[in-house]
Amino acid sequence: MLGTAHDNPKVAALKEALLSAAITFLVMAPISGIVLKGYAFEADFTVPVYAALIVFVLRLAILLLEQNETGRKILVRLSPSKGGGVTVAKPGGVPWLRFILPLLFIAGLVLPFFLGKYWLTVVILAMIYVLLGLGLNIVVGLAGLLDLGFVAFYAVGAYMFALGSQYWGLGFWTALPLAAATAALFGGMLGFPVLRMHGDYLAIVTLGFGEIIRLVLNNWTSFTGGPNGVSAPNPTLFNLEFSRSAKIEGNIPFHEFFGIPYDSSLKYLFIYMVLFLVVCAMIYFVNRLRLMPMGRAWEALREDEIACRSMGINHVTVKLSAFMMGAMTGGIGGVFFAAYQGFVNPSSFTFFESALILAIVVLGGMGSVVGVIIAALVLTILPEALRDFADYRVLIFGILMVVMMIWKPRGLIRIHRPYFRVKGGKA
Amino acid sequence: MAGHAGILINSKSILLQKTFRCSTMESHILGQQLVNGLALGSIYGLIAVGYTMVYGIIGMINFAHGDIYMVAAYITAICIAVLSFFGINTVAIVLLITLAVTIFIIALYGWSIERVAYKPLRNSTRLAPLISAIGVSLILQNYVQVSQGARTQAVPTMIQGAFRFGSETDFFQITYIQTLLVVVSFLSMGILTWIIQKTSLGRQCRAVQQDRKMASLLGINTDRIISTVFIMGSSMAAVAGVLVTLNYGSFDFYIGFVTGIKAFTAAVLGGIGSLPGAMLGGIILGMSESLFSGLVNTDYKDVFAFSLLVLVLIFRPSGLLGKPAVEKV
Numbered sequence A: 001m002l003g004t005a006h007d008n009p010k011v012a013a014l015k016e017a018l019l020s021a022a023i024t025f026l027v028m029a030p031i032s033g034i035v036l037k038g039y040a041f042e043a044d045f046t047v048p049v050y051a052a053l054i055v056f057v058l059r060l061a062i063l064l065l066e067q068n069e070t071g072r073k074i075l076v077r078l079s080p081s082k083g084g085g086v087t088v089a090k091p092g093g094v095p096w097l098r099f100i101l102p103l104l105f106i107a108g109l110v111l112p113f114f115l116g117k118y119w120l121t122v123v124i125l126a127m128i129y130v131l132l133g134l135g136l137n138i139v140v141g142l143a144g145l146l147d148l149g150f151v152a153f154y155a156v157g158a159y160m161f162a163l164g165s166q167y168w169g170l171g172f173w174t175a176l177p178l179a180a181a182t183a184a185l186f187g188g189m190l191g192f193p194v195l196r197m198h199g200d201y202l203a204i205v206t207l208g209f210g211e212i213i214r215l216v217l218n219n220w221t222s223f224t225g226g227p228n229g230v231s232a233p234n235p236t237l238f239n240l241e242f243s244r245s246a247k248i249e250g251n252i253p254f255h256e257f258f259g260i261p262y263d264s265s266l267k268y269l270f271i272y273m274v275l276f277l278v279v280c281a282m283i284y285f286v287n288r289l290r291l292m293p294m295g296r297a298w299e300a301l302r303e304d305e306i307a308c309r310s311m312g313i314n315h316v317t318v319k320l321s322a323f324m325m326g327a328m329t330g331g332i333g334g335v336f337f338a339a340y341q342g343f344v345n346p347s348s349f350t351f352f353e354s355a356l357i358l359a360i361v362v363l364g365g366m367g368s369v370v371g372v373i374i375a376a377l378v379l380t381i382l383p384e385a386l387r388d389f390a391d392y393r394v395l396i397f398g399i400l401m402v403v404m405m406i407w408k409p410r411g412l413i414r415i416h417r418p419y420f421r422v423k424g425g426k427a
Numbered sequence B: 001m002a003g004h005a006g007i008l009i010n011s012k013s014i015l016l017q018k019t020f021r022c023s024t025m026e027s028h029i030l031g032q033q034l035v036n037g038l039a040l041g042s043i044y045g046l047i048a049v050g051y052t053m054v055y056g057i058i059g060m061i062n063f064a065h066g067d068i069y070m071v072a073a074y075i076t077a078i079c080i081a082v083l084s085f086f087g088i089n090t091v092a093i094v095l096l097i098t099l100a101v102t103i104f105i106i107a108l109y110g111w112s113i114e115r116v117a118y119k120p121l122r123n124s125t126r127l128a129p130l131i132s133a134i135g136v137s138l139i140l141q142n143y144v145q146v147s148q149g150a151r152t153q154a155v156p157t158m159i160q161g162a163f164r165f166g167s168e169t170d171f172f173q174i175t176y177i178q179t180l181l182v183v184v185s186f187l188s189m190g191i192l193t194w195i196i197q198k199t200s201l202g203r204q205c206r207a208v209q210q211d212r213k214m215a216s217l218l219g220i221n222t223d224r225i226i227s228t229v230f231i232m233g234s235s236m237a238a239v240a241g242v243l244v245t246l247n248y249g250s251f252d253f254y255i256g257f258v259t260g261i262k263a264f265t266a267a268v269l270g271g272i273g274s275l276p277g278a279m280l281g282g283i284i285l286g287m288s289e290s291l292f293s294g295l296v297n298t299d300y301k302d303v304f305a306f307s308l309l310v311l312v313l314i315f316r317p318s319g320l321l322g323k324p325a326v327e328k329v
Helices: A009-033 A046-065 A069-078 A097-114 A117-142 A150-167 A172-194 A199-219 A254-258 A266-291 A293-303 A305-310 A315-341 A351-364 A369-385 A387-407 B002-019 B021-058 B065-085 B091-121 B127-148 B176-198 B200-210 B212-217 B222-248 B255-270 B275-295 B301-315
Strands: A034-037 A040-043 B162-166 B171-175
Touching: A009 A034, A009 A046, A009 B065, A009 B091, A009 B127, A034 B065, A034 B127, A040 B065, A046 A069, A097 A117, A097 A266, A117 A150, A117 A266, A117 A293, A117 A315, A117 A351, A117 A369, A150 A172, A150 A199, A150 A315, A150 A351, A172 A199, A172 A315, A172 B301, A199 A351, A199 B255, A199 B301, A266 A293, A266 A315, A266 A369, A293 A305, A293 A315, A305 A315, A351 A369, A351 A387, A351 B127, A369 A387, A387 B091, A387 B127, B021 B065, B021 B162, B021 B171, B021 B176, B021 B200, B021 B222, B021 B255, B021 B275, B065 B091, B065 B127, B065 B222, B065 B255, B091 B127, B091 B222, B127 B255, B162 B176, B171 B176, B176 B200, B176 B222, B176 B275, B200 B212, B200 B222, B212 B222, B255 B275, B255 B301, B275 B301
Parallel strands: none
Antiparallel strands: A034 A040, B162 B171
């Protein structure tokens, strides 16, 4: 770009690579190189120098590869997939799935008995994120609406359970449907006016709403306990409690009823089981929804809104249904989170949490259920395993989001629209 | 008759003064809040310009813009520290060099972010640039946090003193730095408006904003214009970063997030795509937020600003000075 027409192309490439390296150095040098210490500073330019060198080498390599035939072939193979659209799955589905799915289901049910308490809690957290990812996937992946305040509905669910038990004595099983309904109601109230407008505004309104919820929870100390949070009770199974001794008069602890020794991981085992069943139900639910007219309308709206509206689809109600469905899932996830932690406070519901759930959906491939599950498991379990890189977690998420959008905007796993045949029809 | 009326008015005013003594004190608080609000609002306005210009030209909410402003605050502090290390302490020279260096580096930030994270997505799905921008925002926040540490940073106070109004015990003040802040903000807005309205570059920007395809058919290098818009928006955020650091004296890696949403609110309030609208929206938001936190409740001032955003988007999405969006098929 810099070189004139008379320049040797190799010299021009060198010049451009040098320019890229110089810009990298200038951009990184002040922040990485000069570290503030009070009003003074410490200078150390190793990081920006290395970064500039890396950029120089990469840029030069790409520019030189572009100049010959074999290089161009390599670059085309590595370049972003422009290939478009959604393909339709083959009729009949995948035959071996029929055997794999029950096996996976049983494996999921048996798994917690082989885990220690620590890994059990990690897996529960991962499952909560699977649930949240599935919920946000309906909104972002299937309906194509960017929701940046998903954590608000998660918070509504968690606080519904915690505050509900504190003020009105709600139990886990009553709170579950109530939280789902409340979160869906919040979603509807927020979504209805906003969804009528241009899509991008939804992102910023939901972002603002997420912050409002967190700030209110943080500042309304008399009702929510403020930054100190509220405790949430343990879940119960037919009035059997998962504590050493019964908290409520007349209830019997679980281990006494079955005559087994008390184990503090019993509570987590129970939460895992319920959560696992809810996640499985959710997967089934989403897959069935994609076959129904509503789910098909979501995906059609994502691809081309104007075409859909001219076909007579009411875009507001269709979008609203997706938005409320996502909010409802968030609410359910919140109840499980509160039960699992035994305590909720506003610091669990920051924007970072929304960004994490969004990263799960984006990395998993927007719209793909399998992708979302894998991404949720990887993004929650991997940081536990790689504690040393905890500082760089957000940085890596950010880079992954940008790279994914440039390289494979439709996600790592290619999604197929389910095959559909009208009964007795020909198509 | 006239004298009679005069006495009457006089006695009435004494009575008024007696009854509303506490209210004059409150009016000084009110005045102070308005002054603070004007300063805050100018900052919001400067940042809102970046949102409004980028949205106007490529129809994308640049989520990373708030974090660019945060980086500008850091560069300011670093620049002041380096200058004082070399023994340059004259206030005017330090301010000018800091402003120039910060604008240059932040413009480079804006340019490279557009080039790396947004340009490859020009023809992608609608959600892709938004998600990419969130990624950039996370990268900038964490990059600064990892490099500079998570603690709150501070700069030495450089300009002291204030204009005072009112009596010894009951007054409100406009500090010199607030005066500088407002003057510099309006000056940079003026320069930007002049560039957009009067120069050939500005005419090209407006052409690309109206119809990108047609502008490129007429021989305008649209990619270059989009880069220029990012550079202009980032420069305004750089000015805001310098001024805010001088005025408040402390910052951390997280300031970009909340200020970013508020500046976006200001852009929407003024009418997205409109330059004077961004400044007007910024000042209205700054003043009302300042009044709210002074007279009602400080804890809920962010809630107030975000609720304003939601309400404006619901009831007047085209803002105060914006034109209603027409959907072209």
